[in-house]
Amino acid sequence: MWRRAFGQAHGFRRVRRDWISQPDGQRSSAISTAVLMRSKAEANGKEDKETIEVTFITKEGDRKTIRVPVGMSMLEAAHENDIELEGACEGSLACSTCHVIVKDEKFYRMLKEPSDEENDMLDLAFGLTETSRLGCQVIAKPELNGMELALPAATRNFAVDGHVPKPH
Amino acid sequence: MKVLAMARRASRLGLRFPGRSRDLCTGSDDFGMPLHVCVVGSGPAGFYVAKKLLKRFDFARVDILERLPAPFGLVRSGVAPDHPETKVVINQFSRTAEDERCRFFGNVCLGTDVSLEELRKNYHVVVLAYGAESDHRLGIPGEDLEGVFSARQFVWWYNGHPDGKDLPINLNDVETAVVLGQGNVALDVARILLRSPSELSSTDIAEHAVKALRTSRIRKVYVVGRRGPVQAACTAKELREILGLKGVEIVINEADLQTTDCDLEELQSSRIHKRVFDLFCKSATFTKCAGRDKQLQFVFFRAPVSLLAAEDGIHVRGVHLQKTRLEGSHPRKLVGTGEFEELDCGLVLKSIGYKSLPVPDLPFDHKKGVVPNYFGRVRSSDATNETERGLYVAGWLKRGPTGIIGTNEVCAQEVVTSIEEDVNRAVVSNLKEVPGSVGLESILSEKNKRYITFEGWERLNETEMEKGAVKGKPREKIVGIDEALAIGLAKEKE
Numbered sequence: 001m002w003r004r005a006f007g008q009a010h011g012f013r014r015v016r017r018d019w020i021s022q023p024d025g026q027r028s029s030a031i032s033t034a035v036l037m038r039s040k041a042e043a044n045g046k047e048d049k050e051t052i053e054v055t056f057i058t059k060e061g062d063r064k065t066i067r068v069p070v071g072m073s074m075l076e077a078a079h080e081n082d083i084e085l086e087g088a089c090e091g092s093l094a095c096s097t098c099h100v101i102v103k104d105e106k107f108y109r110m111l112k113e114p115s116d117e118e119n120d121m122l123d124l125a126f127g128l129t130e131t132s133r134l135g136c137q138v139i140a141k142p143e144l145n146g147m148e149l150a151l152p153a154a155t156r157n158f159a160v161d162g163h164v165p166k167p168h
Numbered sequence: 169m170k171v172l173a174m175a176r177r178a179s180r181l182g183l184r185f186p187g188r189s190r191d192l193c194t195g196s197d198d199f200g201m202p203l204h205v206c207v208v209g210s211g212p213a214g215f216y217v218a219k220k221l222l223k224r225f226d227f228a229r230v231d232i233l234e235r236l237p238a239p240f241g242l243v244r245s246g247v248a249p250d251h252p253e254t255k256v257v258i259n260q261f262s263r264t265a266e267d268e269r270c271r272f273f274g275n276v277c278l279g280t281d282v283s284l285e286e287l288r289k290n291y292h293v294v295v296l297a298y299g300a301e302s303d304h305r306l307g308i309p310g311e312d313l314e315g316v317f318s319a320r321q322f323v324w325w326y327n328g329h330p331d332g333k334d335l336p337i338n339l340n341d342v343e344t345a346v347v348l349g350q351g352n353v354a355l356d357v358a359r360i361l362l363r364s365p366s367e368l369s370s371t372d373i374a375e376h377a378v379k380a381l382r383t384s385r386i387r388k389v390y391v392v393g394r395r396g397p398v399q400a401a402c403t404a405k406e407l408r409e410i411l412g413l414k415g416v417e418i419v420i421n422e423a424d425l426q427t428t429d430c431d432l433e434e435l436q437s438s439r440i441h442k443r444v445f446d447l448f449c450k451s452a453t454f455t456k457c458a459g460r461d462k463q464l465q466f467v468f469f470r471a472p473v474s475l476l477a478a479e480d481g482i483h484v485r486g487v488h489l490q491k492t493r494l495e496g497s498h499p500r501k502l503v504g505t506g507e508f509e510e511l512d513c514g515l516v517l518k519s520i521g522y523k524s525l526p527v528p529d530l531p532f533d534h535k536k537g538v539v540p541n542y543f544g545r546v547r548s549s550d551a552t553n554e555t556e557r558g559l560y561v562a563g564w565l566k567r568g569p570t571g572i573i574g575t576n577e578v579c580a581q582e583v584v585t586s587i588e589e590d591v592n593r594a595v596v597s598n599l600k601e602v603p604g605s606v607g608l609e610s611i612l613s614e615k616n617k618r619y620i621t622f623e624g625w626e627r628l629n630e631t632e633m634e635k636g637a638v639k640g641k642p643r644e645k646i647v648g649i650d651e652a653l654a655i656g657l658a659k660e661k662e
């Protein structure tokens with residue numbers, strides 16, 4: 001079981017069933033929901049070809065509009081379209097590097113409430129805002145067509161003496 | 169056409185023409201001279217810097233030095249064994265190391281095998297990202313008694329760090345442990361002491377540690393903080409996990425959960441602290457449950473005054489604490505109340521912060537334990553704004569020992585931006601020829617120093633995973649340096 005997780009560098013689509021059995025059963029399944037949903041659709045015999053339009057605004061302010069299949073996470077969509085969205089833990093809710101800011105509050109409110117585990121990671125996200133979410137937890141659905149997601153701009157945040165301001 | 173000419177000129181200088189795509193400037197060695205970079209330290213700080221430099225400059229050649237046989241720093245030796253998902257970032261770091269422009273040099277120590285001066289002569293850019301391998305001291309009597317360790321030493325021990333395996337820790341004759349500090353590392357060490365060994369035996373914990381934990385008699389752990397639950401430095405995920413630990417009763421004094429107006433102000437301005445405080449409040453209402461044979465007690469507003477010796481004068485037997493109080497406002501001051509109490513224990517783990525170590529020829533702020541820097545550019549001294557050409561710091565050595573793995577991504581961006589600015593302004597010039605890897609290899613071969621390549625690490629990695637598979641573990645870490653070197657340095661069969 002563990003070999004697959006820690007073997008050679010592997011592609012993003014690999015199903016992360018490995019993470020389900022945590023020693024204390026505490027953490028909910030850290031499976032990339034997108035992969036599960038897609039597997040379900042495929043299992044039903046129909047391939048879900050419906051896509052929505054999502055615009056990413058990069059750290060430099062460049063806009064990139066892509067089409068995202070319904071059921072795919074924003075993190076996976078970003079990677080498939082060469083958008084520089086970090087995903088250190090590869091969608092297992094163990095980091096905050098895929099932090100995205102939902103530009104329009106209307107779309108933010110359409111998203112499912114973040115779980116405790118996602119909120120725990122958002123606590124630590126750099127440049128957190130009121131409409132911040134983790135990209136690996138935002139799953140494309142038809143109502144989100146036209147959504148804009150901004151990547152937090154890298155600001156000169158670390159002061160001269162090495163002091164790190166407490167994250168908000 | 170003018171734009172094309174400018175792009176070509178920029179390319180000759182080895183600069184990427186802003187905003188143009190790759191097809192206008194080749195960015196290759198035909199026009200651009202390589203930018204030779206040496207990154208010292210292969211933890212998250214070093215790897216994020218390497219990754220971003222390789223992305224930013226096609227002509228970058230990055231060598232990553234690591235004093236241990238295995239790479240990845242605290243991801244391998246700091247993250248707890250029961251947090252495997254936090255280690256997934258290793259996949260990304262491996263992809264960076266596998267870039268043909270990147271070379272890993274394991275078993276090479278700055279200071280012993282190569283000096284900072286030599287590195288600066290052989291590379292255009294040197295980035296020091298070797299973290300913090302020492303500890304803040306309490307500076308109180310009894311600190312050197314047996315049974316008193318820093319949390320870092322204990323973490324290195326259970327994580328199979330080569331320098332931690334001989335820790336003289338005795339868990340068989342001890343029933344109570346005191347952890348000083350309430351950050352995430354404090355929670356890690358408390359959790360490893362209290363988690364059932366059978367749960368730990370399927371993780372990548374070091375074999376000698378799980379063996380010792382199986383016969384451990386520790387049933388009670390105190391986690392002691394000088395201030396209150398509003399100021400606790402741990403974060404929600406870790407606190408949530410330890411509060412839900414199977415078979416462990418949580419003890420919190422409800423009186424410690426009273427808040428003042430100042431506390432409420434602090435909570436309102438910090439999302440992290442608010443969620444942590446809410447967790448403490450929720451857990452205090454848990455009633456005593458049957459079947460919990462271990463106890464975790466959070467002790468607030470107690471500062472350690474001295475560590476008490478047993479009758480033999482050698483071993484620790486308790487901690488002498490002074491009750492504290494927060495006074496004043498904006499900012500509040502921590503004061504002693506003149507009231508004291510004692511906690512009996514046979515093991516003390518100090519989790520009060522890591523500290524970086526200086527190396528010769530490196531400006532260093534001994535008080536803060538960091539290298540003085542200006543957005544990652546090393547300052548020649550604390551007093552001046554002059555910076556050392558081509559010398560940078562990243563990670564804990566730059567910021568102090570705080571933050572999570574992801575913090576290094578942002579930090580690395582800042583450092584790489586500084587490097588980019590310096591290349592653009594020709595403060596650092598890749599047009600000036602330096603030996604790069606070739607120079608380093610020559611220095612090492614003169615000393616007969618063999619280094620482990622990334623392929624060597626992959627051999628070591630495979631071996632660890634094979635050994636672990638037999639025991640139902642993700643890996644069995646090879647803790648002995650000699651054994652690790654034997655595998656890592658072995659020549660590939662032709």
